[in-house]
Amino acid sequence: MNKHKNQIPLHTWAILGNTCFWPLIKPFFVDIMTKEQITKKEIDLQLILKQYESDTKEFKFGKMVKKITSDDVKKVFGLPTEGNDFTFNKKETKGKHPLISKHFSKCKDAPTKTQVSKALMDELKDNSEANLAHVASLLIMSLFVSFLFSNSARKITWDLVNVACKVKDISYYNWSLIVIQFLEKGLTKHKKDKPITLSGCLLLILYWFLDNTKAKRCIAGREDAEPTFTKWSIQNIFDWETYKSNSRLAKVKKK
Structure with missing residues (x-):
């Protein structure tokens, strides 16, 4: 855009x-977000997806077990949670x-x-x-x-x-629900040991993860920004040690 x-x-x-x-x-119209801030690293997404359980549609990070809901879509992107089904x-x-x-x-x-x-x-x-x-x-x-x-x-x-x-x-339309339903359908094809191209709003997973963990600090001065995707740069979510050991990811704690 x-x-x-x-x-x-x-x-x-x-x-x-x-x-x-x-x-x-x-x-994007008012230049709050840049292309660099919304450019993901595929390895970051794959690390998070390793914690996804397809049967329950939940992510498990240590003792924290959560699933992405339509309310999360509203929080992250500001889309409505009311309206017609699609x-x-x-x-x-x-x-x-x-x-x-x-x-x-x-x-x-x-x-x-x-x-x-x-x-x-x-x-x-x-x-x-x-x-x-x-x-x-x-x-x-x-x-x-x-x-x-x-x-x-x-x-x-x-x-x-x-x-x-x-x-x-x-x-x-209830676009928050539509987005999450499409993503959940895409994630049914996810296999932890065999990364494939998935359908759906995969960036939502990264923003949701950052909203619910202490994996990274938000952009300075945007602690209370809404919708919450404007708080974050999704570049370099994890450091090199995490890439190698995958240990820190399991220890992230809820705010």
């Missing part, structure tokens, strides 16, 4: 500001929204992350009033495919595309 920030019309930011995703988007439907086909007809009419399969990015670039070249909502929808699609609902195929399913096109109605 930072990549296109200066090209995005102010009215599009206003549209996004009226959605439930604004608490997640605003920190059932993922891979069989749902493309809708008839003008944005879809304009950019994805030739897509036989679900659009890829690259196709969403190209559509966004094309819309940003158009300064007409009509495209402002399209830019907002494409930014939300980009948020979906690269962050909240990422997957190994790097595609966004048509059900999510269709929802994102109706940007004025997008806040009607």
Whole structure:
């Protein structure tokens, strides 16, 4: 999102500001979060995932046993915990929204992350009033495919595309629950002894871990920041000794 920030019309930011995703988007709009602060090390994630029990959907760190809930998603990203349910439907086909007809009419399969990015670039070249909502929808699609609902195929399913096109109605859903359900489904494929590419908002795991342990200090001056992902830089969560021994991870204590 930072990549296109200066090209995005102010009215599009206003549209996004009226959605439930604004608490997640605003920190990038006002330059609170940098690309470096949200860049993870894969080994950090794998160390934490070693503590995950797929059967109970819980993480075990020594005596601390916790699971990530929709309330945690609300705390970390500011997404709502109330609203309509959303059932993922891979069989749902493309809708008839003008944005879809304009950019994805030739897509036989679900659009890829690259196709969403190209559509966004094309819309940003158009300064007409009509495209402002399209830019907002494409930014939300980009948020979906690269962050909240990422997957190994790097595609966004048509059900999510269709929802994102109706940007004025997008806040009607319980997005915290939707995000955690998608992540839990992805984590069912997790194997401790065989790391694989998993689906879902994996960065949520890192932010949740930092919120609930003393593994790292937050960014100075942001101790009470909300949503809580703005408190943290997820670079270098563990030191080299931890990488080698994996001992400190089991000893983290709840605040």
